[in-house]
Amino acid sequence: MTDQSISIELWRKRKHEFAKVIVPYLMYMARSGFPAVLALVGILAALQYVDLIQNVPPDLPIAWIGAIILTPLVCYSPFRSYLKEADVIFLMPMEHKLKSYLKMAHIRSFRNSSGLLLSVLLIFWPLYRQSDGYIGIWIAVILVLVKLINANFAWQERRMAWDQHRTIIRLLRWLLMFVVVLGWLMRVSILTTAIVTISVVALLFTLYRSFKKQGFPWRRLIEEEKLSLRRIYSFFSWFIDIQGEAPNVKQRRYLGWLIRLVPYRKSSTFIYLHVITFVRTEIGGICIRLVLLGALVNYMIADNDGMMGWGAVISFVLFGLIVSLQLSTLRKAHRHAIWKDIFPLSVHLQQRQLIAVDQILLYIMLAILLVGTFPMWNIGYATQLILMLIFLLAYPMLRAKRLQTVLRKEEELD
Template identity: 30%
Template sequence: MDTNQLWKERFSHHIKMLSRYLRLMFNDHLAFALIFFVAAGAYFYQQWLEGVPETFPVDWIMAVVLGLLLAHSPVRTFFKEADMVFLLSIENRLKPYMRNGIIYSLVIQAYWIAIFLFVFTPLYLKLYPDINAKYLLIMLGILIGIKVVNLLAVWFLDQTRDRRLQFLDLLVRLAINVMLVYFLVNSEFVYVSIAAFLIIGVAFLNYWNIFKQNSLPWDVLIEKEEARLQLFYRMANLSTDVPDLKRKPKKRHAIVRLITKPIKFDQSSTFVYLYFITFIRSGDYFGMYLRLMGLTVFFIYWVPLFWGKLIFAVLFLFVTGFQFITIYNHHKTLDWIQLYPVPETLRRKAVHQLIFLLMFFKVIVLFVFFIFVSDLIGAVIYGGIGLAFTLMFENFYVKSRIRKMS
């Protein structure tokens, strides 16, 4: 077996899967919202930079964020369940395969490091006026080099099943990476060199004590790869139907009792009960709703101008309603849903009610928050615009989308 060719086949399949779902996820509406979000964020970021105090701890913020990106270094293997049988006999010939996996992981993760460094650049140059663009390129090169060492350290440690050892390794590497970035930001190259030697030492210890002593734990590696794939599927499922998604419901008994208590126990409430429980117990929707709520509160607090706060609030209100339309097809693969002696109109009505209540509750929460970050008049303005937007979005856009999905 040519393991290099095997990698090319699996990489090609992976890219086709990514392109298919990303094309569905970033449709016209969501792409427009993201472009507007980036443009507005850049504008308010520039406005905020004009008044940023000189004592702002940009060095520590960059150290923590970039240090986390360096320490989190999973290696993509694209291993599948059948590999425990068919690749076990050629384990000693997988070096080209894993080399390609490390290179692919480096390219993807280095891209995110470059993006975050680019975002921090205006703030960094504002507070460190002596720094030039050439030094930023040197910094990026050093960070990518340290990322290579982190990837090797993680791959060497992946040969063990000891979760406590993996957690300890993560803490040690995180601390070293944070300090390395902090010294790099402050141009203290002696300490940068010391931190670099320490992280290389961690990788060497992992290689000598773990990698050299153990064979591949196929079941663990396959489980990790499947978890990464399912994470992407859960994100894609918020915008489109993903048949390969494995859903694991959460219990959340207290919240379920609170939500279902007002629902009438009759035939007309069948789908209301089903979709409300689906929203709470599914691992996708409830967590996404809370994260969107937190992001909205953060941007409303951070953006200085009232109309900017208003734009972000309405934008995130649209994203909230848009993301949960796909709950209509959540039970699409279950045949017994079709056996309910309940009209299809009640199913669509239940989804309408759920989306309206989610958006309405968000308007209420943000109305209260606007009172604290703005004033009562600003809160009333947002409340009126938010409520009008919710009614129009639910009655026109959601109705049209559900009709196409039916």
């Protein structure tokens, strides 16, 4: 076998090994009922979207909406290399033989991300057809070409030697690509938009050539692979207790005030532990994104009087359940830590404080989701509002009792 055939075979082997690990988790997720919840949310969103398409406001900024939705999909180019820490020792000596390995990774990345872009564009299409800048199927061709150029730029960013340069040039690229996508969606002038696009690409190409780059960004690719695995395991931890990669820790200064609210004393040990775990790990990051997305969806449904207000109730409850499902991973974050058996701290104290933290955080997030429904806060929706308030007040208490039972059973098994 040639060197390139060996690298292709290595790529396929790594990809197959990853699939073998993930498939069982997919089966657990399928049995959890989560796909059914997503289907309900999708049906609800589709009903609202169909109503919007049939009654498009004349002043609706379709081009701006499309640019906001499509630009991240055009610019973002995830790259799964399946590289591991040990590869720095065992594969680095044959770095010059890995061209086919990288080629397979590039093809997979571009194929998957382009498929996602075209899928979202297909959903956006009925609204786009009603805009003044409609140019038919050419918009898909243009976006895929721009996506290909961005995939190349993203790879150049991974090769940059300094993180500061990478951050600055990436931000600039995203801003300029927003202008390009917006220009094509508005189609003020095809010639002018084409000139702007070529100028932006030429400017970025010149800038990328001016930065110092590495030949093969081993460290960057391994760190990205670790981050991808952490996100995947964090998602599957909603449904089953797994031990994956070490959690990704971030400061999140905008949530640091939550940590400072915890009294610095022995009796608050586990409150502090679980609050700081929520704030600085991906558990909190996912919860925050879900809450913001849910509040936005609730607002859109409430503002459009979806299903006479009942659409907002369904959306509020569904997002509340999804957020609580993600929050449930907090109790598993330190389940396998040995320090609990070393320090003289009460297991019952840990359980009580974990339940308290879980309940308080859930109350806060449900309150934010409820705020998103403020367009229907009037006497005409009294029944719907009362039901949402009952859910907000009762569900965290019922969940706390359930969590107490689960923790007690786990203690007995241990």
